[in-house]
Amino acid sequence: MTDTVAAPAAPDFDALAVGDVVAEREFHLTRDSLVRYAGASGDFNPIHYRDDVAASVGLPGVLAHGMLTMGLAVQPVVDWAGDPARVADYQVRFTRPVAVDPEAGADVSVIAKVGQLDAEARSVRVDLTVTFEGATVLGKAQVRVVLA
Amino acid sequence: MNPELQGREFAPTAPYLVGREKVREFARAVFATNPINHDVDAARAAGHADIVAPPTFAVVVQEHTLAQLLAEPDAGIDFTRVVHGDQRFTSTRPIVAGDELTATLTVSSVKTLGAHSMVTAESVIADADGAHVVTAISTLVVRGDD
Numbered sequence: 001m002t003d004t005v006a007a008p009a010a011p012d013f014d015a016l017a018v019g020d021v022v023a024e025r026e027f028h029l030t031r032d033s034l035v036r037y038a039g040a041s042g043d044f045n046p047i048h049y050r051d052d053v054a055a056s057v058g059l060p061g062v063l064a065h066g067m068l069t070m071g072l073a074v075q076p077v078v079d080w081a082g083d084p085a086r087v088a089d090y091q092v093r094f095t096r097p098v099a100v101d102p103e104a105g106a107d108v109s110v111i112a113k114v115g116q117l118d119a120e121a122r123s124v125r126v127d128l129t130v131t132f133e134g135a136t137v138l139g140k141a142q143v144r145v146v147l148a
Numbered sequence: 149m150n151p152e153l154q155g156r157e158f159a160p161t162a163p164y165l166v167g168r169e170k171v172r173e174f175a176r177a178v179f180a181t182n183p184i185n186h187d188v189d190a191a192r193a194a195g196h197a198d199i200v201a202p203p204t205f206a207v208v209v210q211e212h213t214l215a216q217l218l219a220e221p222d223a224g225i226d227f228t229r230v231v232h233g234d235q236r237f238t239s240t241r242p243i244v245a246g247d248e249l250t251a252t253l254t255v256s257s258v259k260t261l262g263a264h265s266m267v268t269a270e271s272v273i274a275d276a277d278g279a280h281v282v283t284a285i286s287t288l289v290v291r292g293d294d
Contacts, residue, residue: 005193040177066232071178071204087203091236
């Protein structure tokens with residue numbers, strides 16, 4: 001077999017230090033993003049695409065699926081790690097909703113930092129700070145990446 | 149909600165065949181641009197049998213188990229009052245296109261905090277050989293009467 005595509009290199013574990021920012025990215029969400037995620041995931045809860053339903057249950061507007069925010073927030077880490085298969089564990093707590101304006105959309109920013117290093121397992125705990133309108137929307141957002 | 153749900157194990161879901169185009173569709177929806185999520189040659193060069201699903205893809209399979217929980221006649225869970233509290237995926241290996249996955253749900257805890265209830269649902273996802281792939285754990289908060 002001839003490889004025309006090379007396997008992605010992993011980051012150098014030994015060069016990492018706790019506190020290092022390994023990735024940073026901004027995401028622009030629109031209502032289209034929510035419809036696309038609804039179809040892809042099978043979560044058709046109308047609070048993610050109908051203003052009238054969102055208002056009737058007291059929400060500040062149509063919200064992004066928490067699982068969409070979780071799903072995109074890990075992507076900068078995947079690209080840093082080089083291979084999505086290096087993500088062994090990923091957890092978040094949903095602390096604040098992301099309301100997506102029909103015209104302006106919503107901008108979500110992600111900063112990924114090294115939180116802990118396990119030299120024996122050559123695994124890195126990457127801590128995510130995910131914010132919308134200046135406030136964090138995910139708590140205890142941690143990704144364990146194995147670089148062995 | 150019914151505290152007797154704690155510890156209950158449900159029947160395994162029907163096998164879910166992970167389609168290559170489904171993985172690509174999900175990857176686009178979560179802004180995944182890594183070639184290993186989309187391109188078979190890139191995935192094979194990295195040692196995978198086929199394209200690799202994004203880390204949160206297991207939610208598609210887990211969704212079937214949460215539907216079982218909400219449909220349980222004695223659960224007493226009002227879907228319109230459910231809020232997603234937290235979520236975790238712990239993997240043994242990544243999901244790749246072509247996998248046939250089965251999920252088995254266990255309600256690991258039911259707690260009451262004032263008017264609210266919290267239920268932790270653990271879905272163990274295995275492949276066609278019965279080997280563990282990923283465990284998806286969700287905590288759902290069921291809001292009580294105001």
